[in-house]
Amino acid sequence: MDATSTELIVAAGRTSAFFPALNASLNFLAAILLVTGYVLVRQKRLIAHERVMLAAFGVSAVFLASYLYYHFNYDSGRFPGQGLARTFYFTILISHVILATAMVPFILWMLWEALKGRFLKHARIARYVWPVWMYTSVTGVLVYVMLYHWRPGT
Numbered sequence: 690m691d692a693t694s695t696e697l698i699v700a701a702g703r704t705s706a707f708f709p710a711l712n713a714s715l716n717f718l719a720a721i722l723l724v725t726g727y728v729l730v731r732q733k734r735l736i737a738h739e740r741v742m743l744a745a746f747g748v749s750a751v752f753l754a755s756y757l758y759y760h761f762n763y764d765s766g767r768f769p770g771q772g773l774a775r776t777f778y779f780t781i782l783i784s785h786v787i788l789a790t791a792m793v794p795f796i797l798w799m800l801w802e803a804l805k806g807r808f809l810k811h812a813r814i815a816r817y818v819w820p821v822w823m824y825t826s827v828t829g830v831l832v833y834v835m836l837y838h839w840r841p842g843t
């Protein structure tokens with residue numbers, strides 16, 4: 690095994706340090722773009738809003754592809770904490786996974802309405818979708834930090 694793959698594959702059973710960090714970074718970037726896109730639409734800078742939100746959509750699509758690739762090819766980590774920390778971790782993780790899956794058709798619908806020029810409908814759907822998308826992006830980062838960098842009780 691060469692040096693590069695040794696860095697990426699950190700233990701037996703194919704675990705990767707690279708993909709979780711990449712995926713968390715993509716979630717973080719999506720959250721930044723979503724906030725920026727929201728500020729832009731409130732300032733009525735609509736072309737910039739369109740571009741930034743399409744970038745958020747692109748980043749989240751890359752995240753989804755990378756996430757699926759990772760989970761089909763590697764073992765994900767096991768959360769080491771117990772008690773309250775474990776309950777907190779799984780509450781965040783389960784809400785994150787359910788909302789991230791459920792929001793996909795709504796994102797496509799919201800985007801479709803915008804691209805068809807039906808902006809009032811787009812905005813009405815977006816007012817529900819935006820907070821959920823933000824929540825999943827932020828909790829995506831949180832889950833990564835808790836799973837790989839938080840050692841409760843040690």
Ligand code: HEM
Binds near residue numbers: 730731
């Ligand atoms: C895909 C990610 C997108 C998200 C999350 C998003 C989010 C939002 C939100 C939250 C609002 C409502 C703001 C408010 O008044 O409270 C809004 C409005 C708007 N969006 Fe988007 N947007 C997205 C993509 C787009 C695209 C691609 C376009 C253009 C083709 C667009 C055009 C607009 C316009 C023109 C409004 C203003 C509607 C109005 O108030 O009359 N958006 N968007």
